[in-house]
Amino acid sequence: KVVKAPPSQQINARAFDIRDFDNYPEVKQFNQVKALLNKCGVENPYFRINEKVAGNVTQISGTQYINYSSYNYLGLSGLEEVQIKAKEAIDIYGTSPSASRLAAGEKPIHGELEQKIANFIGTEAALVCAGGHSTNVTVIGHMFNSNDLIIYDDLSHNSVVEGCILSGARRIAFPHNDTEKCEQIIKENINNYQKIVIIIEGAYSMDGDLAPLDKFVRLRKKYPVLLYVDEAHSLGTVGKTGRGIGEYYGINAQEVDFWMGTLSKALASNGGYIAGRKSLINYLKYTTPGFVYAAGITPANAAAAVASLDVIERSNERVQRLQKNTQLFIQKAKQSGFNTGPSCDTPIVPIIVGDSEKAIILADKLFKKGVSVHPMFYPSVPLGEARLRFFISSEHTVEDLDTTIRVLSESI
């Protein structure tokens, strides 16, 4: 069925050359970023080629940099034990699942990984999709529809927002971490929708702060709403043994309906998961478009995530080192007079410097002095709150952190 746009929205193709991509408003907006970088007189910080494993250090054009641009939080990407398991999986199963898992793509390592994730978090079951971003898009897009309401934190990741749009549900954002406002939205809408879901993240990737999960769980107890938590940055990094924000707040895993996470960060792989009750996971397994109509995660990626979970389960030593490094970095940054914003108890530490140009130039200066860190600026963060975003790793040495603070102080 062809749906025609109303006349007011029809574009006159002759007045607007659709093949002149530089004339698209969105392309013009994107070109402004390039213009800003040029104005700052800096090297393009994007798509730099990292020639080896990116851990606490990375090699770019043959030079070593102290690295804060990768979320290899526990240093497990590059760990021999993990690499051996990934290589073994290739030897046994090949390099591709060669089909949707529903058809002929299912390998023993897939089920093993899902069981391991479920056990680690404490849920009945889990489902692994081939990408973290696509997990949010397809699961949110699939689970909710135009009869539903999605209430989400206004600092939510793009993948959450895209999933909300795809679903066709009504969406209302609440101010970051504002549970009172969230409750008010629930109260106002409680009888108007078939399903209401609150979507939050464990750790927020721009500010490095945590969601007050305990308060959201209280809302879920008080009202008939679902709770969806994206643990992309909190699994493996937060909580005494790295089990995430649930462990941090002492919350039983059953008190959240959807535990979402990615394998690309602490778990040194690539892919995404949803963990929860068996009935939910089984339904998703047979019906979620991004799972059913897509090839599964590769055997090597599944094996890398299994091996990473093995390392984390065996000892919380890396998790503890990561948390110690983060506290040390925040403390040293504050002592040197830097604004680390609301970051706490997550491995993401922003150094907020103000305007976009300042952040871009500062990141460039750091790079020239051997520190790789990316600037974040409007529209990724509010105007006037441009920052450098540091991803801390368990593998950073105290010397790495000291050098970085010294170079920052010299360059500001």
Ligand code: PMP
């Ligand atoms: N959710 C959040 C909160 C994220 O920060 C990211 C990626 N940075 C994703 C989902 C997507 O995960 P992936 O990069 O593994 O696709």
